[in-house]
Amino acid sequence: MTASPVTSPALVLTTGEPAGIGPELALLAAEDWQGLAASVVAVGDPELLEARARELSLSVTLDVCTPGEAIAPAVNGRLPVWPVGLRAPSHAGRLDPANAGYVLETLDVAIAACRRGQADAMVTAPLHKGAIIEGGHPGFTGHTEYLRDACGVEEVVMMLATERDGRTFRVALATTHLPLQQVSAAITPDGLTRVIRVLVSELQSRFGIEAPRLLVCGLNPHAGEDGHLGREEIEIIGPALTRLRELGIDIVGPLPADTLFTPRHLDAADAVLAMYHDQGLPVLKYAGFGRAANITLGLGMVRTSVDHGTALDLAGSGLADVGSLRVALDVARQMATRVN
Numbered sequence: 001m002t003a004s005p006v007t008s009p010a011l012v013l014t015t016g017e018p019a020g021i022g023p024e025l026a027l028l029a030a031e032d033w034q035g036l037a038a039s040v041v042a043v044g045d046p047e048l049l050e051a052r053a054r055e056l057s058l059s060v061t062l063d064v065c066t067p068g069e070a071i072a073p074a075v076n077g078r079l080p081v082w083p084v085g086l087r088a089p090s091h092a093g094r095l096d097p098a099n100a101g102y103v104l105e106t107l108d109v110a111i112a113a114c115r116r117g118q119a120d121a122m123v124t125a126p127l128h129k130g131a132i133i134e135g136g137h138p139g140f141t142g143h144t145e146y147l148r149d150a151c152g153v154e155e156v157v158m159m160l161a162t163e164r165d166g167r168t169f170r171v172a173l174a175t176t177h178l179p180l181q182q183v184s185a186a187i188t189p190d191g192l193t194r195v196i197r198v199l200v201s202e203l204q205s206r207f208g209i210e211a212p213r214l215l216v217c218g219l220n221p222h223a224g225e226d227g228h229l230g231r232e233e234i235e236i237i238g239p240a241l242t243r244l245r246e247l248g249i250d251i252v253g254p255l256p257a258d259t260l261f262t263p264r265h266l267d268a269a270d271a272v273l274a275m276y277h278d279q280g281l282p283v284l285k286y287a288g289f290g291r292a293a294n295i296t297l298g299l300g301m302v303r304t305s306v307d308h309g310t311a312l313d314l315a316g317s318g319l320a321d322v323g324s325l326r327v328a329l330d331v332a333r334q335m336a337t338r339v340n
């Protein structure tokens with residue numbers, strides 16, 4: 001059955017780590033939605049949000065409502081909220097792992113709303129992974145993996161996107177949140193094949209790119225220097241890409257990562273696949289920090305997030321930049337408008 005396009009999607013926005021900048025960014029976005037053609041509801045503790053609005057003299061009225069009510073179109077100066085109660089009092093800049101369950105509950109509420117079709121997309125403000133782990137969830141590594149498990153899918157892909165010289169610059173990751181020491185072992189032919197299939201399929205269905213061209217990074221310096229500086233390119237990455245090319249996927253690589261991120265290569269590509277977090281994301285964030293969105297592909301629903309973390313050093317100061325949250329909201333709106 002062909003899905004019908006949604007013209008003004010409903011977005012559910014989780015407000016993230018309560019001691020971080022997430023709550024104030026949700027309020028800042030709501031002060032002026034900048035014409036966002038969507039309905040939006042935030043998920044979080046209303047008293048916390050009220051307190052942050054007061055402390056920062058933000059002119060936002062909270063409308064506390066329940067998930068039973070329809071999500072209302074975004075109106076400047078108003079923030080509808082589905083209430084979730086803090087587990088412990090929260091102070092800007094001071095983490096308390098006792099609130100780990102609160103943060104995860106906000107995610108569960110948003111996931112449930114998307115899965116039952118009440119929301120068309122979820123947008124997440126930053127959480128603090130360490131606080132969740134210390135709060136009794138030792139296996140937690142990030143939204144991406146939590147959402148993968150909650151949605152019951154085998155593979156998801158983290159992709160960050162920003163605008164660069166009038167084009168969209170996208171960087172996806174073959175591996176996400178794991179120690180560097182474990183990266184090489186985590187790169188397998190099957191894993192790479194699954195990641196690239198998800199990436200290609202979602203670039204087609206969610207972004208309307210009929211035949212995406214991918215650039216794939218090598219893992220080692222100079223893509224292994226013909227095996228003299230590492231053999232993953234010869235034994236794992238290269239053969240996996242060859243098989244995918246035989247299936248008709250347009251892939252270039254493995255290329256040396258140090259020179260892949262130059263206009264000559266990037267201008268002809270729809271996305272870059274980096275082998276690990278800090279191979280790809282520093283480049284993307286250098287190009288567009290504060291103007292990028294983090295997108296989880298392969299969930300069967302739309303999820304976007306900001307390009308930054310909890311910024312505990314800025315929480316409560318009013319100095320945090322709301323730019324990336326605005327981009328994350330708008331990318332979610334666009335994705336939910338294209339496919340639902």
Ligand SMILES: NC(=O)c1ccc[n+]([C@@H]2O[C@H](COP(=O)([O-])OP(=O)(O)OC[C@H]3O[C@@H](n4cnc5c(N)ncnc54)[C@H](O)[C@@H]3O)[C@@H](O)[C@H]2O)c1
Nearest residue numbers: 125126127128129130305306308309310311313314320321
């Ligand atoms: N989407 C997410 O949930 C997400 C994304 C990235 C990091 N994190 C988590 O956030 C926590 C802190 O991570 P970190 O310290 O590496 O990165 P961070 O992004 O919180 O902070 C890095 C630097 O960027 C600045 N910064 C961040 N957001 C900003 C904003 N909106 N405006 C202006 N300056 C901003 C901070 O002040 C700090 O100097 C970690 O637990 C990390 O895992 C979460």
Ligand SMILES: N[C@H](C(=O)O)[C@H](O)COP(=O)(O)O
Nearest residue numbers: 142143144145294305307308
């Ligand atoms: N890797 C992300 C970044 O650097 O922006 C960040 O840690 C958030 O990841 P999740 O969306 O999985 O929490």
